[in-house]
Amino acid sequence: MATELDKVEVVTVGVGWTGGIIAAELAKEGANVVGLERGKGRSTEDFQQVHDEYRYAIRYDLMQDLSKETVTFRNHSDERALPMRQLGSFLLGEGVGGSGVHWNGQTWRFLPYDLEIKTLTDEKYGENKLDENYTIQDWGITYDELEPYFYQFEETTGISGEENPMSAPRSNPYPTPPMKETPITLRFKEAANNLDLHPGHIPSGNLSEAYENPDGETIAKCQYCGFCERFGCEYGAKSTPNVTVLPTAEKTGNFDLRTHSNVTEVMYDGNRATGVKYVDLQTGEEFIQPADVVVLTSYVMNNVRLLLNSGIGRPYDRATGSGVIGKNYCYQILPGATGFFENEKFNTYMGAGALGAAVDDYNGDNFDHTDLDFIHGGVAAITQTGQRPINNNIVPKDTPNWGAEFKNESLKYYHRALSVSCQGASMPHRENYLDLDPDYTDNFGYPLLRLTYDYTEQDRNLHDFLMDKCADILHEMGADIVEPTEMTDHYNIVPYQTTHNTGGAIMGGDPETSAVNNYSQMWDVDNLFVVGASAFAHNGGYNPTGTVGALAYRAAEGIIKFREENGQLVEANKTKNSKLA
Numbered sequence: 001m002a003t004e005l006d007k008v009e010v011v012t013v014g015v016g017w018t019g020g021i022i023a024a025e026l027a028k029e030g031a032n033v034v035g036l037e038r039g040k041g042r043s044t045e046d047f048q049q050v051h052d053e054y055r056y057a058i059r060y061d062l063m064q065d066l067s068k069e070t071v072t073f074r075n076h077s078d079e080r081a082l083p084m085r086q087l088g089s090f091l092l093g094e095g096v097g098g099s100g101v102h103w104n105g106q107t108w109r110f111l112p113y114d115l116e117i118k119t120l121t122d123e124k125y126g127e128n129k130l131d132e133n134y135t136i137q138d139w140g141i142t143y144d145e146l147e148p149y150f151y152q153f154e155e156t157t158g159i160s161g162e163e164n165p166m167s168a169p170r171s172n173p174y175p176t177p178p179m180k181e182t183p184i185t186l187r188f189k190e191a192a193n194n195l196d197l198h199p200g201h202i203p204s205g206n207l208s209e210a211y212e213n214p215d216g217e218t219i220a221k222c223q224y225c226g227f228c229e230r231f232g233c234e235y236g237a238k239s240t241p242n243v244t245v246l247p248t249a250e251k252t253g254n255f256d257l258r259t260h261s262n263v264t265e266v267m268y269d270g271n272r273a274t275g276v277k278y279v280d281l282q283t284g285e286e287f288i289q290p291a292d293v294v295v296l297t298s299y300v301m302n303n304v305r306l307l308l309n310s311g312i313g314r315p316y317d318r319a320t321g322s323g324v325i326g327k328n329y330c331y332q333i334l335p336g337a338t339g340f341f342e343n344e345k346f347n348t349y350m351g352a353g354a355l356g357a358a359v360d361d362y363n364g365d366n367f368d369h370t371d372l373d374f375i376h377g378g379v380a381a382i383t384q385t386g387q388r389p390i391n392n393n394i395v396p397k398d399t400p401n402w403g404a405e406f407k408n409e410s411l412k413y414y415h416r417a418l419s420v421s422c423q424g425a426s427m428p429h430r431e432n433y434l435d436l437d438p439d440y441t442d443n444f445g446y447p448l449l450r451l452t453y454d455y456t457e458q459d460r461n462l463h464d465f466l467m468d469k470c471a472d473i474l475h476e477m478g479a480d481i482v483e484p485t486e487m488t489d490h491y492n493i494v495p496y497q498t499t500h501n502t503g504g505a506i507m508g509g510d511p512e513t514s515a516v517n518n519y520s521q522m523w524d525v526d527n528l529f530v531v532g533a534s535a536f537a538h539n540g541g542y543n544p545t546g547t548v549g550a551l552a553y554r555a556a557e558g559i560i561k562f563r564e565e566n567g568q569l570v571e572a573n574k575t576k577n578s579k580l581a
């Protein structure tokens with residue numbers, strides 16, 4: 001029998017970027033906040049002197065243990081889904097700070113076009129640009145309305161960047177200057193300028209200089225150590241929840257962080273969320289934590305799974321297209337090309353997670369799609385994240401997979417291979433969704449989340465367009481061999497792609513077609529907020545966390561309002577795009 005604890009004002013499920021932001025903002029307001037995180041605690045000291053590629057990048061030390069809980073996957077609804085037994089396509093974070101500990105730090109803002117995609121696409125290209133199976137919709141908030149929250153995230157995290165005329169417009173400069181220019185970024189920028197594109201540095205959460213944020217937290221200067229993506233930062237130079245929002249929350253004395261606490265259910269009385277049920281993973285004890293406000297901040301997969309396992313909201317039904325929980329699951333495509341330079345070396349072993357340069361010219365609606373058979377696009381970038389020894393054997397395609405020739409070519413091209421690639425936007429499709437698996441359960445007997453997903457025609461058309469653009473840039477950079485990255489026949493969950501899963505509890509202006517309003521407050525349950533990329537109505541052409549952070553600050557403001565006003569914070573609007581309350 002579960003032990004019922006004293007009621008608190010706010011409980012967050014998961015303590016990564018979203019949980020940390022909610023905790024800091026609410027604790028500063030004087031609310032008592034409990035953060036339940038199923039992983040362990042960790043801090044900068046844990047990562048000192050351990051640049052261990054095998055442990056972190058190959059064996060995924062900082063990530064979810066799939067023997068306890070995983071997702072099941074199939075490409076189509078007429079197939080049987082099977083459990084993902086090893087992390088692959090995406091790397092689910094676990095532990096205090098979530099994936100925010102081992103992320104790269106590329107911190108973009110989605111474009112104004114993204115937030116009003118349905119309205120703007122219909123206006124410019126007509127209602128039939130995509131067929132009716134693509135369930136694109138406006139987000140219920142405009143870019144101008146969300147802009148201050150983007151900056152709030154960037155100011156808290158000290159993002160290093162430079163203005164770019166094709167990126168989303170800004171009311172303030174980046175808090176810190178861009179990262180270093182390197183021979184690789186210079187070469188990319190020169191080539192992009194020659195092609196009349198508009199290159200700029202990638203906005204970075206690895207900071208170009210030491211920075212103190214408005215809450216008094218300090219972030220150190222990046223050392224370009226190259227052990228960044230999939231690693232914690234031993235210098236405290238990567239913006240993570242652990243060096244920004246979590247210390248802020250803790251300093252208030254109002255934040256109670258409980259690690260090894262796995263939430264299994266949201267307690268729901270048919271009208272309100274009354275708290276959450278969780279298991280202490282070290283003792284096996286079960287607890288009920290009552291709360292005035294419940295906030296799901298457990299990433300896309302667990303936000304959706306907890307709603308479905310708790311019987312909250314209307315599950316999406318692919319046959320009829322009705323329901324919202326699990327709807328509009330999106331991922332991203334990764335068109336690109338690799339260039340091999342016979343007579344030049346680029347010191348690719350040095351780098352940082354977000355060091356690189358990019359062009360936005362092929363993103364969003366920055367170019368005319370009238371004669372194209374797709375919408376949207378993607379940011380095209382070159383990154384210099386640091387080629388670590390085990391996992392980097394980039395060789396031309398006709399090289400054998402093993403033996404002396406493979407070794408020779410690996411050594412030869414270690415410093416001579418550069419890739420330009422895109423984060424290609426992903427449009428929601430009726431056949432791509434999340435629901436509960438009928439066969440497989442987790443350690444505690446709760447159904448696993450089932451992922452049904454494959455590439456669409458829109459993905460394929462966009463992929464080929466962007467792939468050619470990446471190849472053009474590499475030719476202009478002077479590569480001797482340019483090999484475009486072809487798309488596979490079907491989405492494959494095995495090789496790593498991105499941890500940019502989105503959707504499943506999407507935001508919008510209409511409760512019929514969205515799960516949450518523009519404060520991430522559930523339409524069906526006033527005191528339940530579902531925060532994170534689960535709210536994205538489609539996936540844009542950038543990494544998501546800048547937008548996730550903005551939505552989390554907006555949600556925090558909503559919860560503060562809710563403490564005073566109760567009830568729904570936004571009036572439902574059956575039109576495509578509702579204005580803010």
Ligand SMILES: Cc1cc2nc3c(=O)[nH]c(=O)nc-3n(C[C@H](O)[C@H](O)[C@H](O)COP(=O)(O)OP(=O)(O)OC[C@H]3O[C@@H](n4cnc5c(N)ncnc54)[C@H](O)[C@@H]3O)c2cc1C
Nearest residue numbers: 014016017018038094098099100104105106263543544545
């Ligand atoms: C290798 C890698 C590189 C990345 N690089 C970038 C990048 O450069 N730019 C970018 O924009 N994004 C990047 N991302 C994505 C970015 O990390 C995520 O967008 C961001 O961390 C999401 O924050 P979140 O709070 O929503 O979820 P998370 O960070 O995943 O945090 C969720 C937390 O909830 C906990 N949790 C889950 N279920 C439960 C439960 N039932 N009970 C209790 N706790 C639970 C988890 O343990 C986890 O700690 C990267 C991700 C990875 C894995």
Ligand code: SF4
Nearest residue numbers: 222223225228233352
């Ligand atoms: S590259 Fe910079 S931010 Fe990343 S881990 Fe190394 S020092 Fe830290």
